[in-house]
Amino acid sequence: MVSRSGAELDTEPETDSPRTGRPRDEGREQAILDAAVDLIAEVGYEAMSVESVAARAGVSKATIYRRWSGKTELVAEAMRRMHDDPDADPDDTGSLRGDLLALAQTTFAKMSGVDGGLMCGLAFAVRSDAELGQALDRHKQVYRDRVTDLLISRAKARGEISADTEVPTLMDVAAGVSLLQLMSGKPLDDPFAEYLVDRVLIPLLS
Amino acid sequence: MVSRSGAELDTEPETDSPRTGRPRDEGREQAILDAAVDLIAEVGYEAMSVESVAARAGVSKATIYRRWSGKTELVAEAMRRMHDDPDADPDDTGSLRGDLLALAQTTFAKMSGVDGGLMCGLAFAVRSDAELGQALDRHKQVYRDRVTDLLISRAKARGEISADTEVPTLMDVAAGVSLLQLMSGKPLDDPFAEYLVDRVLIPLLS
Amino acid sequence: MVSRSGAELDTEPETDSPRTGRPRDEGREQAILDAAVDLIAEVGYEAMSVESVAARAGVSKATIYRRWSGKTELVAEAMRRMHDDPDADPDDTGSLRGDLLALAQTTFAKMSGVDGGLMCGLAFAVRSDAELGQALDRHKQVYRDRVTDLLISRAKARGEISADTEVPTLMDVAAGVSLLQLMSGKPLDDPFAEYLVDRVLIPLLS
Amino acid sequence: MVSRSGAELDTEPETDSPRTGRPRDEGREQAILDAAVDLIAEVGYEAMSVESVAARAGVSKATIYRRWSGKTELVAEAMRRMHDDPDADPDDTGSLRGDLLALAQTTFAKMSGVDGGLMCGLAFAVRSDAELGQALDRHKQVYRDRVTDLLISRAKARGEISADTEVPTLMDVAAGVSLLQLMSGKPLDDPFAEYLVDRVLIPLLS
DNA sequence: TTTTAACCGAGACGGTACGTCACGTCTTGTG
DNA sequence: CACAAGACGTGACGTACCGTCTCGGTTAAAA
Numbered sequence: 001m002v003s004r005s006g007a008e009l010d011t012e013p014e015t016d017s018p019r020t021g022r023p024r025d026e027g028r029e030q031a032i033l034d035a036a037v038d039l040i041a042e043v044g045y046e047a048m049s050v051e052s053v054a055a056r057a058g059v060s061k062a063t064i065y066r067r068w069s070g071k072t073e074l075v076a077e078a079m080r081r082m083h084d085d086p087d088a089d090p091d092d093t094g095s096l097r098g099d100l101l102a103l104a105q106t107t108f109a110k111m112s113g114v115d116g117g118l119m120c121g122l123a124f125a126v127r128s129d130a131e132l133g134q135a136l137d138r139h140k141q142v143y144r145d146r147v148t149d150l151l152i153s154r155a156k157a158r159g160e161i162s163a164d165t166e167v168p169t170l171m172d173v174a175a176g177v178s179l180l181q182l183m184s185g186k187p188l189d190d191p192f193a194e195y196l197v198d199r200v201l202i203p204l205l206s
Numbered sequence: 207m208v209s210r211s212g213a214e215l216d217t218e219p220e221t222d223s224p225r226t227g228r229p230r231d232e233g234r235e236q237a238i239l240d241a242a243v244d245l246i247a248e249v250g251y252e253a254m255s256v257e258s259v260a261a262r263a264g265v266s267k268a269t270i271y272r273r274w275s276g277k278t279e280l281v282a283e284a285m286r287r288m289h290d291d292p293d294a295d296p297d298d299t300g301s302l303r304g305d306l307l308a309l310a311q312t313t314f315a316k317m318s319g320v321d322g323g324l325m326c327g328l329a330f331a332v333r334s335d336a337e338l339g340q341a342l343d344r345h346k347q348v349y350r351d352r353v354t355d356l357l358i359s360r361a362k363a364r365g366e367i368s369a370d371t372e373v374p375t376l377m378d379v380a381a382g383v384s385l386l387q388l389m390s391g392k393p394l395d396d397p398f399a400e401y402l403v404d405r406v407l408i409p410l411l412s
Numbered sequence: 413m414v415s416r417s418g419a420e421l422d423t424e425p426e427t428d429s430p431r432t433g434r435p436r437d438e439g440r441e442q443a444i445l446d447a448a449v450d451l452i453a454e455v456g457y458e459a460m461s462v463e464s465v466a467a468r469a470g471v472s473k474a475t476i477y478r479r480w481s482g483k484t485e486l487v488a489e490a491m492r493r494m495h496d497d498p499d500a501d502p503d504d505t506g507s508l509r510g511d512l513l514a515l516a517q518t519t520f521a522k523m524s525g526v527d528g529g530l531m532c533g534l535a536f537a538v539r540s541d542a543e544l545g546q547a548l549d550r551h552k553q554v555y556r557d558r559v560t561d562l563l564i565s566r567a568k569a570r571g572e573i574s575a576d577t578e579v580p581t582l583m584d585v586a587a588g589v590s591l592l593q594l595m596s597g598k599p600l601d602d603p604f605a606e607y608l609v610d611r612v613l614i615p616l617l618s
Numbered sequence: 619m620v621s622r623s624g625a626e627l628d629t630e631p632e633t634d635s636p637r638t639g640r641p642r643d644e645g646r647e648q649a650i651l652d653a654a655v656d657l658i659a660e661v662g663y664e665a666m667s668v669e670s671v672a673a674r675a676g677v678s679k680a681t682i683y684r685r686w687s688g689k690t691e692l693v694a695e696a697m698r699r700m701h702d703d704p705d706a707d708p709d710d711t712g713s714l715r716g717d718l719l720a721l722a723q724t725t726f727a728k729m730s731g732v733d734g735g736l737m738c739g740l741a742f743a744v745r746s747d748a749e750l751g752q753a754l755d756r757h758k759q760v761y762r763d764r765v766t767d768l769l770i771s772r773a774k775a776r777g778e779i780s781a782d783t784e785v786p787t788l789m790d791v792a793a794g795v796s797l798l799q800l801m802s803g804k805p806l807d808d809p810f811a812e813y814l815v816d817r818v819l820i821p822l823l824s
Numbered sequence: 825t826t827t828t829a830a831c832c833g834a835g836a837c838g839g840t841a842c843g844t845c846a847c848g849t850c851t852t853g854t855g
Numbered sequence: 856c857a858c859a860a861g862a863c864g865t866g867a868c869g870t871a872c873c874g875t876c877t878c879g880g881t882t883a884a885a886a
Contacts (some may be wrong), residue, residue: 019879021879023877052867060837062837065869065870066836070868172386173382177379178382180381180385197354198411199372203410227857228855255847257846265859267848269858269859276847432853433859435853435861456830461840462841462843471863474864482842535801584798585818588795588797588798590794592790593794596742612791612822639883641882641883668874670874680831762859785872
């Protein structure tokens with residue numbers, strides 16, 4: 001992700017601030033977010049206390065509240081960061097099914113530790129953080145573009161699918177079904193990836 | 207509501223209890239659950255306090271804790287109640303598309319007032335309430351059976367679809383995509399119902 | 413002390429409250445005040461934390477804040493209570509000097525543990541608690557009356573002093589000099605009592 | 619100011635320091651102390667924050683901590699400064715009463731702005747600052763000597779009092795009674811000066 | 825003149841205490 | 856017994872201040 005977060009209290013003083021005072025230690029930023037992600041995955045959103053995040057990050061509570069206005073915003077940014085490192089383009093496996101499966105498995109692997117509670121936290125945070133919503137939209141766009149530019153174009157070149165396939169719908173369906181899986185307490189494992197590809201995505205494309 | 211709640215503390219004293227003292231006022235039960243649903247929809251799961259539920263229901267906190275062991279269980283039952291009144295069988299509109307659309311619109315109408323925050327509350331509650339999960343599963347089964355027995359059989363009779371359509375997958379996809387819609391802050395309105403039917407469900411069935 | 417404290421949050425609902433709910437445990441009240449007095453004497457006003465008072469009293473912080481609106485008010489009442497148990501009338505020692513000395517020593521003994529820091533806390537609290545000021549005034553009045561009615565009348569009967577002695581001035585001087593002694597970090601011991609009586613009070617009366 | 623402060627961190631680098639670098643701006647010293655005195659008088663010792671002193675003095679917090687080791691020491695020196703400018707010898711008014719009254723009024727005038735809160739701050743600071751205590755003792759000594767050398771000797775010359783009057787006691791009484799007046803929230807005004815002289819000091823001397 | 829070292833404003837930082845709020849338990853009196 | 860009212864222990868929240876520390880920039884004396 002390129003742009004800065006809207007959840008931060010004082011991003012980019014732009015032009016009016018003479019840039020004075022001791023600069024913030026950016027390293028602490030990541031330590032706090034990492035600790036937050038870990039703790040949410042371990043005990044859930046509610047049971048995660050700001051104090052425990054501070055303790056695990058080796059940081060004082062004030063340092064957290066200097067950056068985020070509350071627990072909600074902290075979690076929102078932690079969630080946002082989780083999805084902000086676009087991974088490498090997936091290899092060509094030779095078939096649409098193989099490509100989809102590889103993408104699903106890669107994505108699911110990156111979400112190890114993500115469970116329903118965490119997703120619930122994210123979903124709730126989205127409601128009061130427009131920037132987070134935009135970040136997620138951008139994230140979806142990245143995937144969408146990748147699928148369009150790579151997977152779908154490959155499949156079309158192979159003659160596996162026709163030219164008028166609607167990718168946005170495909171992505172929404174994949175995300176929605178995966179979300180439901182998570183919220184139902186079930187894991188995003190390989191069998192689910194196969195189910196998703198074989199029973200949902202492939203039928204939708206044919 | 208069909209099944210009894212496993213979250214209640216002491217329903218049905220069976221037969222060994224002397225059954226003495228003042229009986230519970232069952233009317234308060236519904237008042238509490240209604241207040242809970244309203245408040246969750248208004249301020250979200252976290253910001254909803256048991257105290258505020260008691261105040262709005264015109265009830266004391268003890269009366270709530272006498273019935274449910276905690277906030278989670280209260281919310282769980284409130285959610286359960288929302289989905290436990292099976293509506294009448296949908297009419298035959300003459301086409302699969304019309305039937306699906308009617309079902310979607312009826313269901314969405316019943317969820318008016320349900321937003322991402324409430325769904326988030328439900329999703330979170332599910333994680334620590336197996337009974338709620340089962341209730342939701344039963345609920346899904348009801349819909350599944352109805353779709354199987356009515357919509358799909360009608361469509362097959364009309365020759366609109368082949369015989370090997372997988373209904374479970376269809377339901378999961380519909381629920382997942384709708385959930386994502388809600389969580390994205392968007393409403394379950396008629397345009398969405400059409401999108402769901404025309405771009406997702408119908409293609410999946412063909 | 414007869415009257416209630418003005419520092420309490422909800423004293424005497426008078427007539428409008430139906431007197432319902434679980435009653436406050438008055439025992440906790442005294443435990444908290446005792447703990448507060450002890451801690452102030454041990455570590456001073458500033459270093460005394462509300463949490464430490466709660467811990468020593470075996471009480472939760474909420475129980476303290478339910479009764480007093482803040483640390484200042486808690487300390488104010490603790491101070492007030494210290495002076496609110498009028499002791500028995502002093503015996504007739506046979507001479508004015510003996511009577512005064514006995515009164516001074518008794519009073520000083522009751523203030524064991526009271527030091528400059530504690531007096532400073534009291535003095536500060538007085539500034540934002542009119543009721544405390546009145547309580548202290550009442551307290552002074554009690555002493556004044558006692559001195560007038562007993563010590564002075566005995567002395568006059570003995571012919572030790574003339575009839576027009578001004579008792580209020582006497583009391584103010586005694587209190588002021590003792591206060592200065594405390595604030596200077598010196599103890600209210602027997603030598604000081606003798607100094608007070610022999611060099612200040614007796615000369616003032618003659 | 620006569621004596622140097624023991625509270626300063628690095629006064630008088632003696633002879634071993636190379637004495638290089640930018641010298642301290644001495645003007646800031648007074649600005650800080652003035653701001654401290656004002657704020658203590660306004661909001662009290664506790665509510666006065668070092669940050670607010672810095673803000674009012676137009677100075678950074680580091681500049682304060684470079685000069686004093688903490689809030690206590692800062693306040694101690696501020697208090698000390700208030701009393702460290704010995705005024706001119708009082709005129710001979712022709713009578714002991716007039717001399718005492720003039721002294722009291724002059725002294726009280728110098729303490730305009732000093733109230734119970736400020737005295738409380740001073741009293742508290744004394745407890746952890748031996749140097750402040752000594753400064754106050756010196757201050758008392760100055761007054762004592764002046765009274766001894768001027769007022770009392772004049773009065774003796776006039777035959778108003780006998781030769782064996784104890785001046786220390788006189789001073790302690792005056793200070794104690796005045797302190798009590800302040801702590802009771804009452805002002806050190808002219809009526810009080812007359813009361814002090816006519817009802818307390820003169821009777822003590824006769 | 826250049827170097828050097830301390831000064832200075834600004835503000836981040838680790839701590840500690842504050843006062844608030846909600847949860848879930850308990851203890852009254854009343855019906 | 857149910858119920859309303861509300862005290863209670865617990866523990867997290869978000870705030871404020873203390874005293875320390877780093878920044879960049881400034882200023883006078885030393886080289």
